[in-house]
Amino acid sequence: MTLLNSFQADDIRDRLAGKSVLVTGGTGSFGKQFVRTVLGLDCVKRLIVLSRDEQKHFDMMREFDDRKYPAIRYFLGDVRDLERLQMAFRNVDIVVHAAAQKHVPLAEYNPTECLRTNVWGAENVVRAALDNGVETVMALSTDKAVNPVNLYGASKLAAEKVFIAANNLSGQGQTRFGAVRYGNVVGSRGSVVPFFRNLIRQNADALPITDDRMTRFWITLQQGVNFVLSSMCMMKGGEIFIPKIPSMKMTDLAHAMAPDMPIKIVGIRPGEKLHEVMVNEEEARTTRELADRYVIHPMLSYWAGGDQPEGEPVPEDFRYASNTNTWWLPEPELLGMISRLDMDL
């Protein structure tokens, strides 16, 4: 298993000790697991959860009560609203930007809504972070930002560019921006495992799969959170971090979850890819390989010193994709991982 599973708690505790941390989209799947993890480390000064819907905040307050966790703050706000972000980011040291509109078909139908949240929201996070002297901003991105074929992916690619280029705005100032990029999170809201689980519970006739060749990377919510935290510990500014994780075939997943249920091929959906790509050949030129991750360094980095980045350069035609990955999850292992999943529905 990768280093992603061996949570480097001491390093992370050192990085977060006494800091004020804010997570946008803190009431979402990632956000809640992030909050659970950071509160478990018991080292931050403040942990601010920012998102719009008050009901989600209210539900979360029941689980993470501020009497038990005095560091936590519930801050209603919209990343489209710069003024509100300016207020939220006051005296904040670290921002993790997880808020997003993430559903591909909804973004296709409502393109400007997706752009407002994912792109202008990113720009607002950058501005508020610079104005408030935030030290570190780590944004969450997705494989769909690589060679995008839908607006969600294109908006996340634009957001990545906004964050990486923000290091130029900061110049020699103190604010540093980076991003992590990973694929479908198994068990997150709207993902395939809860979807299949519901169909199995309802005794459906078959499990639908769009294409029997389809492959995906496998990352759990906790691994995603650990990855964001460990990437934050090594970030210098301008990097995109990509975890080394296993691949699975969608048909193997369906078979592992319901061995006796037939699979129905329903055809690839608009904006869906057959395989996930996390580093493409163009990005390979500035990509370095570490033991448990790839790091894409910026093509233009006027702010950076002349330090040689860590790790080995990848081959020129390198591509990190779910179908050509060398690490696969066989069915029995998939089943074990599904049963251990901390589902966040």
Ligand SMILES: NC(=O)c1ccc[n+]([C@@H]2O[C@H](COP(=O)([O-])OP(=O)(O)OC[C@H]3O[C@@H](n4cnc5c(N)ncnc54)[C@H](OP(=O)(O)O)[C@@H]3O)[C@@H](O)[C@H]2O)c1
């Ligand atoms: N889930 C995956 O498979 C996956 C894979 C790769 C990357 N990612 C990325 O990881 C991040 C987190 O994803 P997730 O699965 O945790 O999503 P999620 O469960 O849908 O949570 C999204 C969060 O963002 C908040 N939000 C949405 N629009 C907002 C706005 N305009 N202003 C403030 N908050 C807003 C939502 O709360 P309100 O609606 O109440 O505001 C919610 O708290 C996203 O950036 C996503 O692109 C996800």
